[in-house]
Amino acid sequence: MGRWEPDARGRLARVALELYAERGFEQTTVEDIAERAGVTERTYFRHFADKREVLFDGSAALQSLVVDAIRDAPAGRSAVEVAAEAFASAGALIEERHEFARRRAAVIAANPSLQERELYKLASLTSAATAALVARGIPQPTAALAASLGVTAFSLAFETWVADESSADLSSTIRTTLAALREVATT
Amino acid sequence: MGRWEPDARGRLARVALELYAERGFEQTTVEDIAERAGVTERTYFRHFADKREVLFDGSAALQSLVVDAIRDAPAGRSAVEVAAEAFASAGALIEERHEFARRRAAVIAANPSLQERELYKLASLTSAATAALVARGIPQPTAALAASLGVTAFSLAFETWVADESSADLSSTIRTTLAALREVATT
DNA sequence: GTCTATAGGGCGATAGAC
């Protein structure tokens, strides 16, 4: 056995969610997290830029998934269709860790500064999706609009899915939400 | 003359924008702002919850304007049409202080934590608009979708308007952006 | 790993308006 337990980063992320859920975000110090994970506070900040970022470790992977799905979508589809499928596949990724996703969502919902970070990540996702659509040859303004529609559907669908345990799976909720969005837009 | 100059809050807001523009948000301390405004740091925090909030003093007024416009819209219009007009009138309010709005936007664009707060305010605006649409008798899910479309158009239009000095006025940019959004959605 | 500046909250004192 080595001098340190492996996967300090993963332990920090798990422990942070635990503590934020137990006592609340503000009532937890970074030192509390580091201690329970068996590392120093300094080590926490080597892995995560700030106290909030530990809850957003998965967002880069989610973004890659969306970008790749847009790149690999069959040719000849409209911008919204491509975006819709890309975000539906992102929904599938979340579905795989649905228990984690729901716990994490509850923690975020309880704290405004975490909501701010979440919204920032969604905005980054919109930018990345826009760029990926542009790379497919879709003109900039159209790409930005389609990406915005996709992220809006994604985020409204996620809210629905989190609120209702027994609802449909996230991917299909995203698809139906986007369909509803298109319906409302045309009215 | 009283012991204090009047309108400490307004002075703090003006001075903060000045300093954030001059030296950058991170290079400015709350003490710097308080000092230049002729109050103490403690007084700053009585008026504004944190270092960022001073740039968002107008958002409550903007939100009221949108909510009132939704309430007062003529009957018989669709949810998106009502939302569109409400956000266009919000655009007119910003247009009145366009120089301030552009300076403020530049400061926010230069700092991620300010962007986070901006996104949070936009999300609050979405919630408020949704509630106002529901109060008109529009069913919840439709209201949420229409409000999201409105805020998306508002925010994309604002980006365009800020980027291009010589562009059309903000209200009409919002209208054309929403029209483009509806067009893209139906494709 | 150690050190330090700053954000930001708590509490009580003070000074004015009414």
Next chain:
DNA sequence: GTCTATCGCCCTATAGAC
């Protein structure tokens, strides 16, 4: 007297610097 704005000094945790 009350109500409200300002101030001073205490404190801790975050987060960056060295």
